[in-house]
Amino acid sequence: MTVYIFEFIGTALLLLLGNGIVANIVLKGTKGSDAGWTGIALAWGIAVFVGVFVSADVSGSHLNPAVTLGLATAGKFPWELVPGYMLAQVMGGMMGNLLVWLTYKKQYEATEQDPEAMLVTFSTVPAIRSPFWNLVTETIGTFVLVFGVFYIAGGTISDEPIKLGALDALPVALLVMGIGFGLGGPTGYAINPARDLGPRIMHAILPLKGKGSSDWNYAWVPIVGPLIGGALAAWVYLWIGI
Structure with a gap:
């Protein structure tokens, strides 16, 4: 049970700080509207650092169903723990954005005439909507993330399980920053179904005045793309066999 609790806590911190910067930039009445894409990429890297550092020594800091799937596919994580980890990650994502909403409650009220601005503080929205190519982008970005995690946390192939430790927090954070700067523009780089x-889900259930649609027609892309990317990373890691 403890590992699930720390996956929940780590993912909640990830979303609180990550989507917190998005809210600070796009909502009306904040002091961070000039931070721009550089601020977003840096803040998501810091969010990953905090989430990984806090949960690393207990749960291994997956914080992402694509990472969990990739590790399990490579035989580096027990399949019986996968459903519990994924559930904890999704629930952590819900809690993180609940805290974002509470933090920016008055700013959400001031932004009620801009439903898309409110939505992007919760979930990803593609710059150009093209589901197939959006899926490709998410798959590539997540492949880079999970493939990098294998070598940051595990190094060479062996029978030993892979888990992120506290010392891995900074390189994983830098990896996510690099993905944000290099690959994040087309889709907003979910690279994480729980993120x-x-x-x-929180956008759909919270009482946000004027929030508009939660865009469920697009929601499958940032779920399926990262899961494909995570599995592909595991297969390539095993194929290389180093």
Whole structure:
């Protein structure tokens, strides 16, 4: 049970700080509207650092169903723990965005005439909507993330399980920053089903005046793309066999 609790806590911190910067930039009445994409990429890296550092020594800091799936596919994580980890991650994403909403409650009220601005503080929205190519983008970005995690946390292939430790927090954070700067523009780089699904559920159920649609027609892309990317990363890691 403890490992699930720390996956929940780590993912909640990830979303609180990550989507907190998005809210600070796009909502009306904040002091951070000039931070721009650089601020978003840096803040998401810091969010990953905090989430990983806090939960690393207990749960291994997956914080992402795509990472959990990739590790299990490579034989580095027990399949019986996968459903509990994924549930904890989605619930952590919900809690993180609940805290974002509470933090920016008055700013959400001031932004009630801009439903898309409110939505992007919860879930990803593509810059150009093209589901197939959005799926490709999410798959590539997540492949880079999970493939990098294998070598940051595990190094060479062996029978030993892989888990992120506290000392891995900084390199994983830098990896996520690099993905944000290099690959994040087309879709907003979910690269994590829990990062998108949990907050999207909260957008649907929270009493946000004028929030508009939660865009469930697009929601499958940031779920399926990252899961494909995580599995592909595991297969390539095993195929290389180093």
